[in-house]
Amino acid sequence: MGNIFDILGPVMIGPSSSHTAGAARIGLIARQLFGRQPEKATVYLHGSFAATGKGHGTDKALIAGLLGMLPDDMRIPVSFDVAKEEGMEFTIENKDIKGAHPNTAQIVMEAEGVPTMKMQAHSIGGGRIKVCKLDGIDVNFSGETCTLIIRNIDEPGRIMDVSAALSKAEINIATMQVFRDKRGGCAVMVVETDQVIPKEAIEDLESKPGIIRVKFLDPNGVE
């Protein structure tokens, strides 16, 4: 169970912590992982998100998150208009995703010059979420603490490179998970840290061989 501000809070736009605040968080974390505002987003809603999403503003909240809005942003109800103003194209469809949590959204993000990204996440209640798939690879993180997401080639030495770089920057690793699609294929490292990782350390990681993409999620920063 969370702290007292999970009981009294969050401050959010209604009507539902799981279907509205959680949906906004999913959109926001997708944007953070993508690293920028997508030019085009395709959103798929599954289960209860598909069945009661419209009445709960789940669709508006997801788009709001993709536009960088926090769950208490007053513009959530008009996020479709904001998307139009900012030139972000989007479509929202219902989709049955086998075995997925009832409150699941899948988001495909596209922008010129960057690889397309596909993320799947679900809302677990109280405005909290879990990211469960990244470009087809199973992952499991919430983004509630400082989280480093590294995409790398599945080969020897990559985990050591990352831990060495973090050690050099005096960053303590709280938890570390590694996932891959197949042996020697694409891997994802999810590293939760006790400190905010400085920009230089991230650039250092990006320059290492076998590392494809590095993304740092700061729970207290929007971008």
Added chain:
Amino acid sequence: MSYQSMEEAQLRCKKDGIPFWKAVQIEDVNERGVTLENSWKQMTGMWQSMLENLDAYEENLVSQSGMVGKDGGQMDAYRENEKPLCGDFMAKVMANALKMGCNNACMKRIVAAPTAGACGVLPAVLVTYYREYQVPEETMIEALYVAAGLGQIIANRAYLAGASGGCQAEIGSGSGMAAGAICHVRGGNSEVIANACAMALKNLMGLVCDPVAGLVEVPCVKRNVGGAVNALAAADMALAGITSKIPIDQVIDAMKDVGDKMDVTLRETGIGGVAGTPAGQAVAEKLGM
């Protein structure tokens, strides 16, 4: 580690000679590794947000489904023009509970307490009292710690989500939290707070979660009124020296037991209860849900 029982929290209060709210604040500081000032500032933010959110109510706004929105304004007009059965103060409490419930349904800003669906109970009790009796703001923020501490014990022993334990876990918990909080404002000690919370929880035990068309509108908005009025009644009983014959921790455990036995159609699925009535089904059909 947060308090697993009220008994544990009360022991702490006695041992250190501190009020319940302080025991909750100290645990928050330990748990999150923040300073006392930082914790207080964050709680002050919650309080100020409650005040602002209540004032942001628009009486002509209706929810997307069209089912709720004007109720707060209607209650205000009735209170001003007629003589409410419950008296002027209680009528204000009811209006404020409706306003927050409507704000939530109309996608305006709210403080989930403990959930979005139950967001009206705490501000209806606390903000109305604050404005009626000009209490120092610090006392109200202390009261929010009381509410949060009680909510955390409920969360640790049972649950706060309608999907898990029915509406007794949402409005019921909100009502118990508000009952304890307002007792603190009136000078009640941790025993009084515990009794008020226990009585509020018992009065709403078994309440099912049956949202029409799965939306946080019917019966949720009006249940905030039920939760707020019940909180004040329980608080008055506790302040009168009436005690709960079942200790609060056991009441919470009983609530969990009832929730576990509750059929899934009565736990936020939009199938049973008033959602399953012909009128409820007709709404769901009309909205395509």
